[in-house]
Amino acid sequence: MNCLVCERALQDRNRPYHPHCAQVLFGSSFVPAIGFAYADIPTEAQKLIGKMSISGVQPKLSVVVNKDEKRFSVVPTGGTHILKPTPEAFPFLSENENLCMNLSREMGIETPPHGLVKMADDRLAYVIRRFDRDTVGNKIPVEDFAQLLGKTDKYDGSVEQIGKFLKRHSCVPFIDTQKLFVRILFFFLMGNGDAHLKNFAFVWRPAGYRLADGYDIVSSRLAFAKESDEMAITVGGRKNRLVKKDFEDLAKYLEIADRQRDRFFEMARALGANMGAYVRNSFLPQKQRDELMAIFQERFARLF
Template structure:
């Protein structure tokens, strides 16, 4: 049985997603009107706007990377009574507002009444009608949000009003919300989309105070000039982290400067989509770090990410941003910086790195969490293994001049030294949060000292040894 979903943006139709369920074959066809537009962009570099047929499995991999992982995927599977492997069905149910500009919807024409797939049918609206539809805000009072955070073991956090609200990839509990001043709302698309990602504290005691952790690391990155999504902590009274979305452009009402009149969605893809990798290859060691398999490195890697050069809008600028992203993880000890933790804006002229997100100090929690890094620097998968030789290997594998690597490490270390202490003493952190942030600061400063020593040594490594 063949099934079809319409793929569109807020300005019009992009094409049709096809799925043959018996043979598990996916296809995508661009609308000719979309291909002719000056503002047209491809879904990804591997689903070209020219209409050239992508490689087998590419469309499926692109879609699967849009879906949540872990518990959220389990919830979606149970709620909609479909297999976690039913990518097409899950994309239909969760695809109205995924990350990026695209929406995936079915129309009454997609299946005749009584046929398989007819349950997917929903009214068809033109882009103009969708944009002119009155926005619907479902305001979430602090008291309700607080209760839902405390009851996450009983009621899955993504489920609100008997509807699964999550369309964001990843493992952590999170929610797409519209933030207008102090008001937090749930919205259903049209002219008004979500503007922020809301994250409550982790339920895992081994990674306590993750809100303060991420806030400090993100603020530190922004303070040294790295392109970083804006974050803030709000207490309801539980601490929540609000992350401003970089795939949304908000038009505010000039009358109050707070109310959103429209929220334009822009297209972004993550590193796995950019590399045409399935989600299970987001870690470089795709089979883990056990002795028998730790030398198998088929997943995302710095070398593969930097090899995206031909697809970049501005290759020199993109490489510089990606280099700083890679090096900053060493300073904060983010061992979980994997292939889906770097994203790219998709524009007609090519890819451009998006602001940084999910910057956390994982290593500060010690051996109760995984210390091996998601992506290797040379052959080093642990912070203590990173030395001048491995940094030189990293530079060679990514095509980075070693003097540039040394300059960037030194510049970043000096910038961190100037701001890290004041940020750690910010009044935004309270009680045990402050203790954790102090530990992160101390950890970062140890890394600063180590990397300042290694920086001038990396360019001196004999090239013949690499």
């Protein structure tokens, strides 16, 4: 049995989480219960009508850990976490997202604390701590790149446009452009073709504005087999048939030194060497594990 957060083996099989993983995700020594099932989501969502601004096709609920009752409570404001049950149309999307978020960390991509939780009907849902709230619940200034670039269509943009903005406005542009490059490289390998402009954000930090941590990272090609494009926004003017030279050109545009670029490629190679083990440890069923490996191996072969 593996931990519902990090997906590594548990020593105590009577507990679904490593104590450290639970503490980081929930901020408590106990695991909050979820007192409703997937079928109850429409009722729970009614509590939030007109109160939330989180977009997307997946059901999303703003929740907070109720320490008195030791459970998650749905709240219209002041939520510390986002609960994302798997939609009926896309089975195992929660398991998909947790794996991809864990794999992104293996590539050095920073992510908020996240994991899987069991609902009242024993279905797994994905939960993530909000990165736009501080430790006492105050809102942190965040804008996504559709807003920053003045785009009404979140798919109408390019990685280069994000990079240009970061070079001009990030307080550490040389770091954030590298983070952007690694993220795009990882998204390509994982088949994340739905990383649109709203999936990149600019967040206020004490030293100034920075590229926000990674979020909403999934293998959309695994979830949506008929997905038409490999990338949601263009790389070098294209969304499809990307090869290694496209990433070399992107690194050059982002002013990343060749030696640093090659280090990122080596990180991708290392991920490839261990990918099978990571996927086997995940909570995806075998069929989806096999499909994800096929997606990754086809993309990996184009680069290496």
